[in-house]
Amino acid sequence: MAMTMVEKILSLKVGKKVSPGEHVVAPVDLVYAHDGTAPLAIEVMERLGIRELRGRTAFTIDHASPPPNVDSASIHLRMRDFASRWGVRLFDVGEGICHQVLPESGMVKPWDLVVGADSHTVTLGALGALAIGVGSTDAAVAMITGSIWLRVPESIALSVNGELRSYVTAKDVILEMIGRLGSDGANYKAVEFLGSTVESMSVDSRMVLANMSVEMGAKAGLVPTDDKTIAWLSERVQGEIRGIRPDDGANYSSLHEFSAPEIKPNVSLPGNVDEVVPVEEVEGEEVQLVFIGSCSGGRFEDFLSAARIMRGRRRSEGTRCIAVPASKEVYGRLVASGLIGTLLEFGCLIGPPTCGPCIGAHMGLAGPGEVVVSTSTRNFPGRMGSPDSRVYLASPLTAAASAATGRLTDPGRFLA
């Protein structure tokens, strides 16, 4: 029978054909946690009395990193200590955000089953892995036993075809999808991104799609692999890399089609990721803070996009602009390509690789009443600082255009 990518991966893992609704116990290829979720996982593992860790494991220190206070510094100490005692691979302060650093370091490949103690673990689906976000106890048990129980999810096909306008990005595409499906439109299910638009996207762009699939409630978001994926991985992964695609006629629980040329630059309105409207409908509001960064919008391509607008311009005086690369590798490419100069001349504050203001822990929070345009993942009240601040989620182009004018601005005004 024809299978979706998720069904193929889980069938391979458990050694028999599985179908949606079935519960399986599957071996994991990688389990990870970060400084927000690892401490609780460590406590659970210690309380359970670990003797060995069967899973391939990693910790990243990326959320409150470098530590903005002594509590965080103490948590980091605890993680370093645990990691060195139990052989957990540690990505310390300055390496970057887990969902970016782990694939960059070659720890993820197609057909892998990855479990991460973070909801945006789904990002790795862009590389053809089945990557699922869980809580600390699930991660702890997976680290100890090397396996996890799962319900085989139904899959939804999200198909985009045609050419995007020159000032519309993967972020606008995923916001369009979230707006249509709603914040629970894919709850308990997996989504698979198909169609010619996805095929023509770079790996960075595909990661933006997979990353935000969790904002529709998805358990995983996968993209079929191709030569671009293999090229991206072969610089990093040891050994053979086998691509993955869904079978023709695979059984999707629903199919949603999107026409790329019709997608406009989008924003999520403050408070709800799934309240999506074209930027042109809400243009003009004054913006005090622009953030370009996070596991959704802090990759090299995001800064390359932003620079299309920033080059030769300066940010509006009343608008702070914070740029935070998602990893050390991205940072290095900003330096090597000279983009860092463009960002600086535009008037960006450039932070070290970290989640930074995305989770409102440090490095440029929003004050009461302030309006933010952010390339990050979520805009719940208080997410990036004061509960009275208002966050619009947008593409790096919309973010840069808004920083340039000081008001919420459609990037088409600069690039159309």
Added chain:
Amino acid sequence: MRVCGRAWKLGDDVTTDHIIPGRLKYSVGSLEEMRKYVFHDLIPGFAELVRSGDIIVAGRNFGYGSSREHAARLLKIVGIGAVVASSFARIFYRNAINVGLPVVEADVEADQWDLMEVDLERGIVENKTKASSFKFKPFPREIMEIIVEGGVEEYFRKRGRFPWG
């Protein structure tokens, strides 16, 4: 297993950030210290008003947002006996079971402070104040055992193996 308590009526899309703001995770040390911030931005005074056994009655997609297990653990720590919602976000649902917090998927009518009773084995939520009742599909046996033991850790401690081991 039965849970009985007063209803806290909430709407759709209650996020993990509503339950416990993410930014506190990095400035407040232990779960015990965090308990006073539960629903901090959503329900003023919640930490003082909540009583052991109280039942949350919510709409769609309860627990939407981050994977932080703190959300489920803290609801249990402050004494919430069960969460009844028309649907749950996936990771929250899983976390709740792992930490032994009963989560029930049912469409239930209730007003703030109505007296509620949830019978997990029989799959019935009763609104005693309004004398109405609602059915739901009870947990499969493996999940019910985790809830009864009080979470995966307790299960392991008592039985020396994991439920799906």
